[in-house]
Amino acid sequence: MIEIKNLHATVDGKEILKGINLTIRPGEVHAIMGPNGSGKSTLSYVLAGREGYEITKGSVVYFGQDLLAMEPEERAAAGVFLAFQYPVEIPGVANTTFLKSALNAIRKQRGEQELDAMQFLKLVREKTKSLNMTDEMLKRAVNVGFSGGEKKRNETLQMAVLQPRFAILDETDSGLDIDALKIVAEGVNALRSPERAMLVITHYQRLLDYIVPDYVHVLAHGKIQRSGGKELALELEKNGYAEFGVNEAA
Amino acid sequence: MATTTTSRPATPRGFDPATARPFLEQFDRLKADLPGGSLSWVRDLREQGRARFAELGFPTVKNESWRYTNLRALDKLAFQPAVAAETGVSFDVLPTVRAAGTTGPRLVFVDGRFRAELSSTAGLPAGVELLNLADALAHKPELVGEHLGRLATPDDLSLVALNTAFLADGPVLHVPRGVEVAEPVELVFVSVGSDEHPTSFHPRTLIIAEDNSRVVIVEHHVGLGTGATLSNGVGEVFVGAHASVHHYKVQREHTNAFHLSHTAAKVGGHGVYDNFILTTGAKLSRNEVRSTFDGEHGDTHVSGAYMVRGDQHVDTSTFIDHAVPCCTSREVYKGVIDDTARAVFQGKILVRPGAQKTDGYQQNRALLLSETAEIDAKPELEIYADDVKCSHGATAGELDDQQLFYLRARGIDKETARGLLIGAFLAEALDEIPEEGVREAFQAYVSAWQNAR
Numbered sequence: 128m129i130e131i132k133n134l135h136a137t138v139d140g141k142e143i144l145k146g147i148n149l150t151i152r153p154g155e156v157h158a159i160m161g162p163n164g165s166g167k168s169t170l171s172y173v174l175a176g177r178e179g180y181e182i183t184k185g186s187v188v189y190f191g192q193d194l195l196a197m198e199p200e201e202r203a204a205a206g207v208f209l210a211f212q213y214p215v216e217i218p219g220v221a222n223t224t225f226l227k228s229a230l231n232a233i234r235k236q237r238g239e240q241e242l243d244a245m246q247f248l249k250l251v252r253e254k255t256k257s258l259n260m261t262d263e264m265l266k267r268a269v270n271v272g273f274s275g276g277e278k279k280r281n282e283t284l285q286m287a288v289l290q291p292r293f294a295i296l297d298e299t300d301s302g303l304d305i306d307a308l309k310i311v312a313e314g315v316n317a318l319r320s321p322e323r324a325m326l327v328i329t330h331y332q333r334l335l336d337y338i339v340p341d342y343v344h345v346l347a348h349g350k351i352q353r354s355g356g357k358e359l360a361l362e363l364e365k366n367g368y369a370e371f372g373v374n375e376a377a
Numbered sequence: 378m379a380t381t382t383t384s385r386p387a388t389p390r391g392f393d394p395a396t397a398r399p400f401l402e403q404f405d406r407l408k409a410d411l412p413g414g415s416l417s418w419v420r421d422l423r424e425q426g427r428a429r430f431a432e433l434g435f436p437t438v439k440n441e442s443w444r445y446t447n448l449r450a451l452d453k454l455a456f457q458p459a460v461a462a463e464t465g466v467s468f469d470v471l472p473t474v475r476a477a478g479t480t481g482p483r484l485v486f487v488d489g490r491f492r493a494e495l496s497s498t499a500g501l502p503a504g505v506e507l508l509n510l511a512d513a514l515a516h517k518p519e520l521v522g523e524h525l526g527r528l529a530t531p532d533d534l535s536l537v538a539l540n541t542a543f544l545a546d547g548p549v550l551h552v553p554r555g556v557e558v559a560e561p562v563e564l565v566f567v568s569v570g571s572d573e574h575p576t577s578f579h580p581r582t583l584i585i586a587e588d589n590s591r592v593v594i595v596e597h598h599v600g601l602g603t604g605a606t607l608s609n610g611v612g613e614v615f616v617g618a619h620a621s622v623h624h625y626k627v628q629r630e631h632t633n634a635f636h637l638s639h640t641a642a643k644v645g646g647h648g649v650y651d652n653f654i655l656t657t658g659a660k661l662s663r664n665e666v667r668s669t670f671d672g673e674h675g676d677t678h679v680s681g682a683y684m685v686r687g688d689q690h691v692d693t694s695t696f697i698d699h700a701v702p703c704c705t706s707r708e709v710y711k712g713v714i715d716d717t718a719r720a721v722f723q724g725k726i727l728v729r730p731g732a733q734k735t736d737g738y739q740q741n742r743a744l745l746l747s748e749t750a751e752i753d754a755k756p757e758l759e760i761y762a763d764d765v766k767c768s769h770g771a772t773a774g775e776l777d778d779q780q781l782f783y784l785r786a787r788g789i790d791k792e793t794a795r796g797l798l799i800g801a802f803l804a805e806a807l808d809e810i811p812e813e814g815v816r817e818a819f820q821a822y823v824s825a826w827q828n829a830r
Contacts, residue, residue: 175786178778203788215783219801228797229787236788266800285787 128294128324129188135184136173143169145349146185151293153315155319157333159328160360161346167328168212170346171272171292171297174326175209188294203229204236206292210299216268225269226251230288236270254287258314266282275290276307283314294318298364300334312337347371383531391440392433392535396452400577401431403458404542411545413514418522420556426531426541433535441694445721445753446663446692451635456577458543458605459488459570465601468495471565472597472629474818482507483563484548487569489578491546500560506551507562510581512550518552524585528613528641534665537639540579540611547581547610548592554587554617558800561593561815568634570604582612586620588645593623593812600631600658607635614642614650617671621649625815627822631656633688639665646672652679653810655819656691663692663721670704670732680709682806684817684826685718688748691742693720698733702762708739711806713799714750724769725757733761740771744776744802747796 131337132159136144143166151157161167173180174187177201187194192257194202217225230250242250251265258280279299286294296315300308315338319325327338335343335357343359345352345368352371353359365372404427413419435451436443466487469725475481484507485495498507506520513521527619529536549566568577587590600606605802616622622642630636636659644650648671654664668677697706712720722741743752754771776798784794803823810816 175788177782198791199782199785200788200790200794203786209786211786213785215779216784217780217798217801219804220797225784225787225797228789228793229784232790232793233788289787 128288129194130188132187134173134184134187136169137181137183138169138179140359142183143349145352147349149351150343151324155342156319156325157342157344158340158360159326159344159346159351160330160332160363162330162373165346166287166349167346169328169332171181171209171295171328173316174295174377175199175207194361200232201236203215203289203363204233208286208291208294208345210279210286210294210296212298212301214270214273214278214282216271218271221265222267222269223265226265226285226288233289233360248333248361251288257317258284258287259274259310260284276301276304279303279307279311280314283311286318287314293324293326294320295328296338297328298330300331300332302328308334308337332360335360345365345371347373383546389440391437391443392435393437393452394432394434396434397430399455400534400539400542401427407458407543408786411543412511413518418516419514422526423542423544426538426544429531429538430535430542434684437744442694442723445691446661450661451607454575454605454607456575457571458492458606459576466569467493467569470601471495471567472599472627473563474561474595474625474815475563481560481563482565484509485565485567486546486548486580487567488576488606489517489527489546489566489580495565502556502558503551504556506549508549509546510544510583511546520602521549521583524583524613525581526642527637528615529611534639536637537607537611537756540609540639541582543579543748544581545579546737547583547651549583550585552586552590552592555589556590558593561595561812564594564596566596566598566608566610568598568600568601568606568630570606570610571602572604575605575607576792577607577609580610582610583613583623584612584624586616586622587603588617589619590617591621594625594814595815596624596626598628598630598636598658600627600629600634602631603633605633605635606630608637610638611751612638612640616642616648616650618645619647621651623651623812624812625653625812625819627655627819628658628662628664629822630662632658632660632687636662638663640667642666642668642677643669643671644675644677646676648672649676649678651811652680653678654693655822656681656683657685657822659689659691661690663694665694665696667696667698668706669698669702673701673703675701675704675706678708678809679706680806680809682710682803682823683712684803684823684830685712686714686715688716689716689718690721692723693750693782694721694723695821696725697727697737699726699728699737701734702732703734704732705736706717706738708741709806709809710739710741711803712743712752713746713803714743714752715746717747717749719751719753721753723755723757725759726767726769728758728762728765728767729758730761733764735762735765735767737765738768742769743773744765744799744800744810745773746776778830800824
């Protein structure tokens with residue numbers, strides 16, 4: 128599905144990613160764990176296409192296409208989805224308007240029929256119910272006045288509506304209490320399927336109790352230092368990142 | 378009746394009297410034929426206007442209030458006064474905020490002159506007068522004599538003086554005490570001009586809402602011709618005690634138009650004056666709104682949205698005079714400026730001595746869509762009372778990169794994402810319009826402007 132090869136990226140002339148290699152196949156859930164400043168968020172932004180990152184070396188091939196040459200909206204239409212660590216507030220744009228514009232933009236780029244207001248509403252109602260979201264949250268401006276938990280549920284709702292093929296979850300657990308975390312994790316798990324792959328980025332092992340990965344990679348100093356199964360997460364929880372030359376007074 | 382004063386105010390600096398000459402010559406040629414010429418007070422008022430404009434001419438950029446808006450182009454264009462001529466304006470091209478298929482009270486002016494066959498007074502309650510100024514001067518001079526030239530006086534400003542010299546036609550609305558007008562009153566101003574020469578006209582609006590009355594007015598200013606036009610309008614709005622006047626204006630003239638407008642309002646005790654101006658048109662436009670409180674517990678909302686591109690210039694200059702205690706004023710302006718367009722916002726709030734418990738709020742926010750777009754903002758608070766609450770804010774910025782990326786990461790293309798964010802930015806200003814039908818119609822004008830890109 129996606130093949131990241133020797134990926135180097137700099138921000139303002141400073142190298143953050145120093146040769147990432149990662150291959151993800153359909154149906155797999157990979158977790159990337161790493162301390163602060165290891166390059167986790169940079170990797171997710173680079174994959175989603177945010178401006179301000181310079182790719183100095185390497186390649187990302189997604190379903191045979193050069194992902195790095197695509198605009199962010201083209202990546203979204205091709206099924207790439209980034210669940211933001213800090214979902215952005217957009218005053219003046221209603222959540223439903225946003226969701227409908229996004230879904231129809233993606234359907235249009237894929238050559239599919241756009242949904243009318245009724246079809247859309249039916250679809251969204253179904254998805255909101257399972258995420259414990261109210262109609263009122265749909266009417267509000269995008270993420271404006273949302274609590275941390277509501278914002279993350281809103282990200283999960285978008286994912287459920289847009290049905291991506293490759294979802295990147297950037298620190299989805301940050302700012303969530305255990306109940307909110309469970310709801311979000313359930314929403315994410317409901318989307319696991321043999322056709323869909325996920326890249327779960329997190330600092331702590333806690334999230335991986337709920338979204339259980341097939342593979343765990345340790346990212347430090349801009350490189351994947353070690354890869355393994357889900358048991359690697361538990362090991363990290365116990366020993367910290369010291370083994371990778373990182374000293375965190377956690 | 379207005380009186381002629383012998384002692385004139387001194388000529389302020391920042392005017393160019395030489396620019397008055399062509400207009401004075403035209404006035405002297407035309408004045409015998411102007412409406413209401415048989416009334417001495419009308420003749421006197423015009424002569425006052427002529428004299429003051431002769432003294433001043435157009436303001437220059439050396440004038441503090443005109444620092445950012447240069448009228449030099451007017452002098453070069455050699456405007457000819459509009460003559461009442463048949464034009465191709467027909468019913469179906471007239472803008473409206475009404476639902477399709479419905480009719481309501483409406484006055485239509487083409488190049489400043491009334492067009493009876495396009496106008497209607499249908500749907501007005503008994504006692505409400507809605508007619509054009511020329512007719513009022515001919516048949517009901519008592520309706521206007523007490524009010525015309527009382528709020529916007531020729532002594533004030535040179536453009537008001539010019540309008541007063543040429544005053545000939547425009548809408549007159551009188552709502553008697555206690556009457557509420559349910560239907561919005563639409564005032565449609567169409568600029569057509571001429572292909573042969575630049576054309577000028579000076580519409581004059583008079584709105585009188587007596588105590589405890591209520592009315593919603595929607596002014597449309599549109600252009601249908603291709604020649605240069607100058608609309609130099611003046612409006613006077615009398616808001617009685619406990620009365621409320623909702624006065625909304627949309628200016629969508631052609632980019633060959635110069636649109637100058639001065640509105641002066643006086644708000645009685647517990648009265649409400651609610652003004653909103655949406656500007657997308659004209660090469661150069663300036664809206665001056667002055668509102669004075671005449672009784673306690675008055676409430677004034679003066680807000681608007683402006684969107685300009687190309688080499689358009691839009692100027693909004695407001696003046697809120699808290700002359701008495703316990704009044705509230707609120708201003709919310711939002712502007713979107715693209716290409717090499719330029720916007721000016723000057724907002725002055727004056728709290729006079731003794732005007733305690735004044736609550737004044739002013740905000741101007743501009744969104745700059747290009748490197749070469751420009752906004753000049755000059756908020757001014759002048760406060761001579763100690764127990765007041767006054768605040769103002771002016772910001773200018775670009776579209777938010779994070780918001781843009783968030784939308785694009787969800788599949789929305791860059792142009793659509795920008796459109797959504799610009800629309801959202803302007804929606805906050807439109808929210809200042811409490812009348813739902815008007816707000817929706819204005820929203821449609823905003824969308825049309827966005828789609829015209």
